Amino acid sequence: MREISKHPVLSFERGKRIKFLFEGSPVTAYQGETVAMALYRNGIDVFSESPKLHRPRGMFCAIGKCSSCMMRVNGVPNVRTCILPVREGMTVERQKGLGEKPSKAVKYPPPVIREEKVAIVGSGPAGLSAAITLAENGVAPLIIEQNPRLGGQLIKQTHKFFGSERENAGKRGIDIASEMIESVKKAGVEFYLNSTAFGFYEGKTLGVFAENKLLKIRSKYFIFATGAAEKMIPFEGNDLPGVFGAGAAQTMMNVYGIKPGENVLMVGAGNVGLIVSYQMLQAGINVKAVIEAAPKIGGYFVHAAKIRRFGVPIYTSTTIKKAIGERRVEKAVIVSLNKKFEEIPGTEKALDVDTICLATGLIPSVSLLAQSGVRMKYVSALGGYVPLRNKYLRTSLPNVYVAGDITGIEEASTAILEGEIAAYSILSDMGKDVEKELSDAISELSELRSGPFGAKIVFGMKEVQYE
Amino acid sequence: MKSKDVVIIGAGITGLSVAYYLSRNGVRNIAVIDKSFPGSGSTGRCGTGIRQQFTTREHIVLMRESVKLWREWETSLPLSVHFRQGGYLWLLETEKEVSNFEKYVKLQNLFGVESRIIDKYEAKQIVPDLDIESIAGASWCPTDGNAYPFDTVEALKLALKNYGTEINAFEEVVGIETRGGAVKSVITNKETYSTNLVIDAAGFGARKIAKMAGIDLPLKLYRHQIAVSEPVKVFLEPMIVKGELYFTQTYRGRIIGGTDLNEPETESLQSTERFLEKYATELLSVMPVLSSLNVMRQWAGFYVVSPDHHPILGGTPVSGFLVATGFSGHGFMLGPVIGKLMAMYVLHGIMYLPEANNLGLDRFKKGKLIEEKAVIG
Numbered sequence: 001m002r003e004i005s006k007h008p009v010l011s012f013e014r015g016k017r018i019k020f021l022f023e024g025s026p027v028t029a030y031q032g033e034t035v036a037m038a039l040y041r042n043g044i045d046v047f048s049e050s051p052k053l054h055r056p057r058g059m060f061c062a063i064g065k066c067s068s069c070m071m072r073v074n075g076v077p078n079v080r081t082c083i084l085p086v087r088e089g090m091t092v093e094r095q096k097g098l099g100e101k102p103s104k105a106v107k108y109p110p111p112v113i114r115e116e117k118v119a120i121v122g123s124g125p126a127g128l129s130a131a132i133t134l135a136e137n138g139v140a141p142l143i144i145e146q147n148p149r150l151g152g153q154l155i156k157q158t159h160k161f162f163g164s165e166r167e168n169a170g171k172r173g174i175d176i177a178s179e180m181i182e183s184v185k186k187a188g189v190e191f192y193l194n195s196t197a198f199g200f201y202e203g204k205t206l207g208v209f210a211e212n213k214l215l216k217i218r219s220k221y222f223i224f225a226t227g228a229a230e231k232m233i234p235f236e237g238n239d240l241p242g243v244f245g246a247g248a249a250q251t252m253m254n255v256y257g258i259k260p261g262e263n264v265l266m267v268g269a270g271n272v273g274l275i276v277s278y279q280m281l282q283a284g285i286n287v288k289a290v291i292e293a294a295p296k297i298g299g300y301f302v303h304a305a306k307i308r309r310f311g312v313p314i315y316t317s318t319t320i321k322k323a324i325g326e327r328r329v330e331k332a333v334i335v336s337l338n339k340k341f342e343e344i345p346g347t348e349k350a351l352d353v354d355t356i357c358l359a360t361g362l363i364p365s366v367s368l369l370a371q372s373g374v375r376m377k378y379v380s381a382l383g384g385y386v387p388l389r390n391k392y393l394r395t396s397l398p399n400v401y402v403a404g405d406i407t408g409i410e411e412a413s414t415a416i417l418e419g420e421i422a423a424y425s426i427l428s429d430m431g432k433d434v435e436k437e438l439s440d441a442i443s444e445l446s447e448l449r450s451g452p453f454g455a456k457i458v459f460g461m462k463e464v465q466y467e
Numbered sequence: 468m469k470s471k472d473v474v475i476i477g478a479g480i481t482g483l484s485v486a487y488y489l490s491r492n493g494v495r496n497i498a499v500i501d502k503s504f505p506g507s508g509s510t511g512r513c514g515t516g517i518r519q520q521f522t523t524r525e526h527i528v529l530m531r532e533s534v535k536l537w538r539e540w541e542t543s544l545p546l547s548v549h550f551r552q553g554g555y556l557w558l559l560e561t562e563k564e565v566s567n568f569e570k571y572v573k574l575q576n577l578f579g580v581e582s583r584i585i586d587k588y589e590a591k592q593i594v595p596d597l598d599i600e601s602i603a604g605a606s607w608c609p610t611d612g613n614a615y616p617f618d619t620v621e622a623l624k625l626a627l628k629n630y631g632t633e634i635n636a637f638e639e640v641v642g643i644e645t646r647g648g649a650v651k652s653v654i655t656n657k658e659t660y661s662t663n664l665v666i667d668a669a670g671f672g673a674r675k676i677a678k679m680a681g682i683d684l685p686l687k688l689y690r691h692q693i694a695v696s697e698p699v700k701v702f703l704e705p706m707i708v709k710g711e712l713y714f715t716q717t718y719r720g721r722i723i724g725g726t727d728l729n730e731p732e733t734e735s736l737q738s739t740e741r742f743l744e745k746y747a748t749e750l751l752s753v754m755p756v757l758s759s760l761n762v763m764r765q766w767a768g769f770y771v772v773s774p775d776h777h778p779i780l781g782g783t784p785v786s787g788f789l790v791a792t793g794f795s796g797h798g799f800m801l802g803p804v805i806g807k808l809m810a811m812y813v814l815h816g817i818m819y820l821p822e823a824n825n826l827g828l829d830r831f832k833k834g835k836l837i838e839e840k841a842v843i844g
Contacts, residue, residue, distance in 0.1 A: 051698075051720075076759040078697045098700045098720045101596075105755035198762060201740040209761075216740070371764075373737050 001043050004257045004283050009158045009172070012257035018088045027092075034148060035081035035092055036062065036069045037256045045241035045328040047071050047081065048095040056327050058241025062248035063153070064146050064196070065229035065365065071095055075103035085148050085194065111214040116142045118426060119206055119219040121197045121368065124152020125412045126404025127225035128180040129419030135187035137427050137434065142217065143184070143191035144208055149255075150184065150191060151177040152227055153247060154412055156254035158282070159275050161413060162300075173412060174254070197226075200372035203397040221399045221426045224369055225419060228362035228383065228405035233267070236322035242329030246276040246359035253283045261355025265332045266290040267320050271411075273359030274303035281310050288351050291318040291334055293341060321348060323356055332356050362409045374400060381460030382408030388464050391442060392425035393418060401425060408460055417445040471662045472496040473813065474653045476640055476676050478505035480616070480799055481791050482668035483623040483634075484806025485813075490630035492814055497632050498660055500653070502639040506620035508670040509798055512768025514693055514725055515717060516706045517800040518555045518611040519580040522571045523837050525777055526797070527578045528822040529804050534610060536803030541614075545629065546622040548614045549718045553704030555611035556593055558602050558753065560710070565604040572606060582608035594705060596756050613706060613715055616799060640669075643679040643788070650680065650787035666789045666809060671769040673792035680788045684779065685831055687772045690733050691796065692742040694765035696722040696757070712749040722757060724750060738765045770796040775836035778805065780826045781812060789813070790828060795839070 004012070015031030022039060029038030036047065036059050046056040047069050060068035064083035073079040073092050077099025081092065118134055118141040120127045127143060128150065134141045149155060157173020168176050184191070195210035206222065208215040230245030232238060242261060244252075246268070249260040264285055266277045269292035277287045290307065295317050297304050304314060317337045324331040336347035363384045370376050375388045375396035386408050387395045394401055401422040404415035424438035449458050472494055475482045478501035486499045501507065517537055519530040534552075541550040559565045568584060575582045585607045587599040593607065627634060635657075642654040643665060653660045669676045677684045698720030706715040714724025726746045728739075743765055751758050773779055773793030778801065780791055791809050794801055804820075811819045818824050825837060 077699050078761065098698050101699045101702050102756055102759045105751075106759040108758065199738070199740070199743065199765070202737060205740050207740060207743070371738065 002041050002259045004253060004259055006284070007257070008282050010174075010254060010257070014257070018086060020086055020088065020090045020092060022092045023094060029086040031086070032148075033086060033256055035071070035073065035084045035086050035090075037082070037252065037258060038086050039081070039092070040252065041256070041258045046094065047241075049097055050239065051097045054097060055239055056241055057239060058328065059244070060232070060248060061230055061245050062251040070099070072099055076106065077102060083147050083194065109213050111216055113216045113218065114142065116217055116219040118142070118221045118223065119144065119217050120223045120225060121206065122152065122225035122227055122404070122406075123150040123191060124225060124227050124404055124415060125154050125176070125180070126227075126415040126419040126422075127152065127223065128184055129416040130223050130225065130403055130423040131189050132180060132183050132187065133420045133423035134427065135184070135189050137423075137432055139427065139430070140187075140189060141223075142219070143189060144195050144197050144206070144217070145191060145193050146196045148194055150181045150193070154180075156247075156250045157412065158254050158279055168413070176412070197368060200368050203372065203400055221401065221429075223401045223403055223419075223422045223426070224406055225402070225404045225415075226365040226368060226406050228364050228409055230358065231361045231363055233320075233358060233360045235320050237324060237329075240323050240325050240329050241327065242325065242354055243323055243356045243358065246272050246357040249355070249357045250276050250279060253279060259283060259285055260357070261329075261353070262286060263288050263353045264355045264357055265320070265334070265351055265353045266357045266359060268292060268359030268361075269297045269299060269304065269314055269316070270359060270361075271299035271303060273357075274299040274307060276357060276359060277307045277312060278303065281307065281312070287312045288353050289334070290314045291320065292316045293319045293337055295339070319343070320356065324350075329354055329356055362405065364406050364408060366406055369395065369400075369402070369406070372397065372400075377464050379408065379460045379463045381456045382464070386464055388466055390466055392438070393422045394425060399429075408457060408464075410457055414445060414448055417441055417448065421445065468659045468661055469498070470496075471498045471660045473498075473664045473666065474660050474662045475499045475666045475668055476653070477501060477508070477668035477670055477672070478634055478636065479508045479510035479668065479670050480506075480619060480623070480802035481670070481794075481805055482666070483620065483627065484802045485666055485668060485791065485809045486632055486634075486806075487623055487626055488806045488810030489813060490627060490632045492810060494810075494814070495631055499627070499632070499634045500638050500640060500655060501634070501636050502672070504636050505624055505634060506617060508672070509768045509771065510616050510620060510670075510802075512693065512766055513616055513799040514713060515613040515616060515715065515723060515799070516555070516611075516713065517550070517613055518608065518706070520555055520557060520571065520575060520582050520606060520608050520611060521839060522574065523777070523839050524574070524578060525822045525825055525837055526839055527575055527580055528820060529801060531578060531580050532820060533801055533804035534612075536807060537612075537614060540619075540622070540803055544622040545625045546618060548619040548622050550612060550614040551704060551718060552610050552612040553706065553715065554593070554607060554609040556590060556705045556707050557606040558590065558597075558707065558709040559604050559606065560601060562603050568606045575608070580608060581610060582606055594703065594707065596703070596754050597707070598753060598755055601752075611706065613717075614799075615717060615719075619802070640676060640679070643676070645680055645785055645788075648784070648786055650785060663787045664789070664813065665787060666791060666813075668791045670792065670798065671771050673771060673790065677783070677788075677790060680783070680785045682783050682785060682788065684790065684792065684828070685774050686779075686793055687732050688734065688769045689772055690730055690735060690767050691725060691727065691770050692738055692746075692765060692767045693723060693725040694743060694746055694762050696760040697763050699760065707753060709749070709753055712746070712753065714750055721763065722760065736767045736769070738767055771798070772796070774831060776839040777837050778826050779828050780805070780808065780823055781818065781828070783828055
């Protein structure tokens with residue numbers, strides 16, 4: 001139904017067919033996909049009802065960062081179905097309002113304690129590059145990943161990267177991801193998938209719920225590379241199924257081969273909005289318009305030019321006013337803005353779309369660090385609360401390092417370099433002779449940020465870096 | 468320099484409640500000062516419980532009155548505090564414990580609290596999800612309950628706003644001036660308040676504030692931790708207590724509770740793994756069906772503990788410097804009655820409940836301590 005059959009860049013290997021029960025009826029899924037994806041592919045948009053007003057709710061982030069896709073699975077309430085792999089025969093039910101209490105006591109095995117040298121939370125470009133750097137220097141880290149695959153958001157970046165050769169210019173994100181994943185596997189780095197780190201205690205112990213068991217990871221060093229989450233913006237009907245984060249749409253298309261919709265409104269003309277719009281066109285989806293509240297397009301000109309060539313209009317000084325629909329988006333109303341970002345009455349326009357994608361920014365995923373007592377600061381230029389750290393990416397807790405979007409919203413190339421820096425800092429702290437590699441990585445990062453798009457980041461960094 | 472009739476230090480439930488009863492009785496030229504936001508201390512960190520099942524006359528009577536006031540707050544404050552009388556079900560493991568609690572229940576009944584000892588099957592009827600295998604019986608008081616701390620703070624804030632009483636948040640007291648053994652002014656990092664009357668309701672900062680006036684309060688700070696689960700539809704209204712464990716469900720659906728680690732005094736408010744493990748183990752032994760619920764958050768707060776686990780209320784050797792502190796883990800539940808007691812004391816010079824006369828600071832000098840056996844979590 002919603003399967004992408006032909007794609008210019010990707011080919012989809014679908015696993016064997018299995019069946020599970022949704023609201024008592026069998027649903028066919030592919031082995032290896034998540035419950036939410038299987039449901040969506042089968043045309044199911046509504047996953048739950050909101051707690052108070054019982055409004056229909058669907059998936060939003062598709063990577064386990066929000067609570068929009070929570071359902072009851074095998075009698076357990078509040079399961080994030082977007083990151084839960086399907087299993088033969090499982091029962092999945094909608095939550096009508098808050099979930100009912102669990103139907104029975106689940107027995108878990110006793111906790112597993114692991115003593116590690118370095119533990120890495122998150123396996124996106126930052127986490128993987130840190131792991132590779134450590135492994136290359138004889139230190140085997142342990143990786144914790146809450147999604148069913150390694151690679152973070154890199155596994156859905158089908159576009160080619162810019163920059164110099166060192167930063168993988170000209171390569172597609174998906175290819176960089178598979179190379180990195182292969183290196184990690186080749187080096188024998190151990191990793192846990194489908195495993196959520198839920199607490200970080202006294203700078204020493206990480207609590208992880210790894211599928212069905214509790215892991216207590218006691219490690220000398222930690223690297224937090226937990227990435228970021230997509231922002232929701234306020235407008236009427238923003239909770240309707242069919243309103244997705246742009247990154248979620250990308251996950252659906254490029255990881256699972258599923259069309260988020262047929263006719264799409266993209267909100268936000270930064271790089272994410274432009275690139276995802278282009279990828280939607282590649283997947284055979286009709287992008288009705290891209291709108292941008294600012295008077296100018298935020299992303300690179302080349303990306304904008306690509307989608308314009310397809311005849312997709314980009315309306316600047318325009319925002320979304322409301323989403324209309326019964327069980328999912330059926331229409332979107334957009335409106336022009338004046339110079340003060342106020343709506344201009346009479347400029348409303350309705351678009352026939354079934355999907356609205358929000359590419360309106362990201363928030364660093366800092367909750368684990370904040371809970372553990374790492375000193376944080378709100379820096380708007382970096383996307384929200386971020387940890388204070390020095391140029392070696394060490395936080396206010398000794399032996400706790402950060403890398404990637406958790407330090408402030410940037411891109412995969414900087415995340416890869418930050419992963420290296422964190423790893424080299426730890427190696428150096430361990431007494432290994434990596435001073436040159438460390439300082440090279442640091443200067444390379446500042447070079448990468450020296451362009452006009454890095455100015456904001458550099459400005460923001462001044463707020464959070466200490467000596 | 469501002470001139471104030473009363474300066475209240477601390478905008479937790481105690482300070483706000485005192486300000487509320489003073490305002491209600493016509494005293495409006497008040498400043499409530501807090502170094503952070505209202506409810507940022509022990510109030511916002513508390514376990515929400517409100518009980519009358521205590522073991523001393525002072526606690527029982529004060530809490531009986533407080534429950535009455537909680538019920539009144541629910542209707543008279545401009546916002547709901549979500550006071551719910553779901554009862555406290557105190558699970559007892561041994562026959563000896565049961566016979567001890569029989570004595571407490573007698574005392575509670577004597578002072579008008581309708582608690583009673585029940586057998587484990589009745590306990591199971593009240594809370595069907597209980598595992599009663601290791602239970603000998605329970606002490607049950609259906610009029611105990613809980614309220615929501617943040618809603619309570621918001622309700623009191625709005626009530627004070629309607630009276631025109633000012634709350635000065637993010638303002639830190641740095642000194643208290645006395646002359647001739649009497650309070651003259653309160654100095655903060657932003658303002659100097661000239662006043663003859665200061666009420667120290669600063670919770671875990673109360674000792675430090677009192678020191679500024681030259682008074683040594685015999686208080687110790689103990690870290691206590693709490694965890695909440697993700698929300699599920701409300702199915703549990705009573706507060707369950709067993710040994711050091713306590714838990715209930717908030718009206719928003721989260722299972723909230725804690726346990727005691729018997730830690731030494733500390734200044735740290737970090738959450739620990741040891742707490743979560745002990746809490747989860749004890750919780751699941753009482754209610755195994757919760758095993759697959761996720762923990763959403765855990766945090767720590769301070770019990771501000773007096774030598775006999777009872778509040779320290781009223782005057783001090785410095786004229787015009789009053790204290791309302793030392794609640795030893797019961798500050799939230801006592802909030803309404805303490806506010807009324809202190810306001811009446813300010814206005815009329817007497818404690819309107821005679822039991823409160825036993826809770827003065829001078830009792831420690833006189834050696835008239837009152838021992839409370841029922842301190843949990």
